[in-house]
Amino acid sequence: MPAAPHLKPVEDTVPMVHGEVAIGEDLEFQRRWWRFERIVWIAFALIVLLDLLGVFGKGYFAKGHIHQGPVEVKFERVERLGTPSIMTIHFAPEAIHRGTVQLWVSESVVGDLGNRRIIPQPESSTVGNSGVSYIFPASGGRSSVLFALQPASPGVFRFALRVPGVNEIRSRVVVMP
Amino acid sequence: MAAILRAAFGYCFLIFTVRVVGRRPGKQMTPFEFVLIFFIGGLMLTAMVGDEASLTNAIGQIMTIAIMHYGIAWLRQRSPRFASMTDGTPLVLLEKGQWRIGTMFNSRITDDDVMAAARDKGLSQLAQVEYAILERNGEISIVSGDR
Structure with a gap:
């Protein structure tokens, strides 16, 4: 024989309005919630505004630009996880020696920042010194090398670039989740 | 992870x-x-x-x-x-012929919304509504004056 269900007498546990309709309204809580909602809407608006300005990447304030002698680097200071971006390195004619440009990049460019492709393809690449050295054939005039990046994990990552005869270029990139 | x-x-x-x-x-x-x-x-x-x-x-x-x-x-x-x-909590929108203006405004609800709920209950005028309550699921419950 099945067990009898547990029973409990019904009581008026839901607060009433004017002692006649059980509604369970909590107006004090609701007033606090409306105040909280107004703060949240302001916070949402600020976050969207900061996003539009590029504080979280892909905008004006996310653009990074470093000029060091004959080398100029343009990159995204703020990246987004799994989102492609381009780091461009411009070389003035003074950076070209014997028809080639030598560039050393730290391991973080290949690892943390997720380098997927280099345009143009380097003539040679050599690993060592906690990074990768590339040699690109170059004719006279200003030339550029592009690194297609796609970070695979969030965080703050430092990177460094080195060109013979030029002070090392160091900076950091924030990768948003 | x-x-x-x-x-x-x-x-x-x-x-x-x-x-x-x-x-x-x-x-x-x-x-x-x-x-x-x-x-x-x-x-x-x-x-x-x-x-x-x-x-x-x-x-x-x-x-x-x-x-x-x-x-x-x-x-x-x-x-x-x-x-x-x-x-959230249920909210009284109308009680005994009086609108709760603050609740209506903050809940972004108009008298048309309340009247639509009243029509759904078979009432033809707002005067027949004694209580209108915004429920937690967003529905408006109507308690008529002739209960």
Whole structure:
């Protein structure tokens, strides 16, 4: 024989309005919630505004630009996880020696920042010194090398670039989740 | 690990956002609500899945959301305060011939919304409504004066 269900007498546990309709309204809580909602809407608006300005990447304030002698680097200071971006390195004619440009990049460019492709393809690449050295054939005039990046994990990552005869270029990139 | 955390965060963030967006009256969703729900759901989906399109990932994330849903339902049952935070509280919009102006304004509800609910109950005038209550699920309940 099945067990009898547990029973409990019904009581008026839901607060009433004017002692006649059980509604369970909590107006004090609701007033606090409306105040909280107004703060949240302001916070949402600020976050969207900061996003539009590029504080979280892909905008004006996310653009990074470093000029060091004959080398100029343009990159995204703020990246987004799994989102492609381009780091461009411009070389003035003074950076070209014997028809080639030598560039050393730290391991973080290949690892943390997720380098997927280099345009143009380097003539040679050599690993060592906690990074990768590339040699690109170059004719006279200003030339550029592009690194297609796609970070695979969030965080703050430092990177460094080195060109013979030029002070090392160091900076950091924030990768948003 | 990251996929599980993304699913848990996405679930909490969606609950919070939908809660803040507020209740809208009506038994069925209008196109306005359809767009909101499907659009934010779709946007969140891309971030949740990312490039991990495996069955393992999908099952892991679904189970995460199931556990979180169970946890929230458990908390709601035990804590009236938590239940008020997730679902809100019923609100009186009209009582004995008087509008509650502040509640109407903050809930973004008009007298037309209340009258629509009254018609649904077979009433033809607002004067016949003794109480109008905005329920936690967004519906407007009507208590008529001739009860």
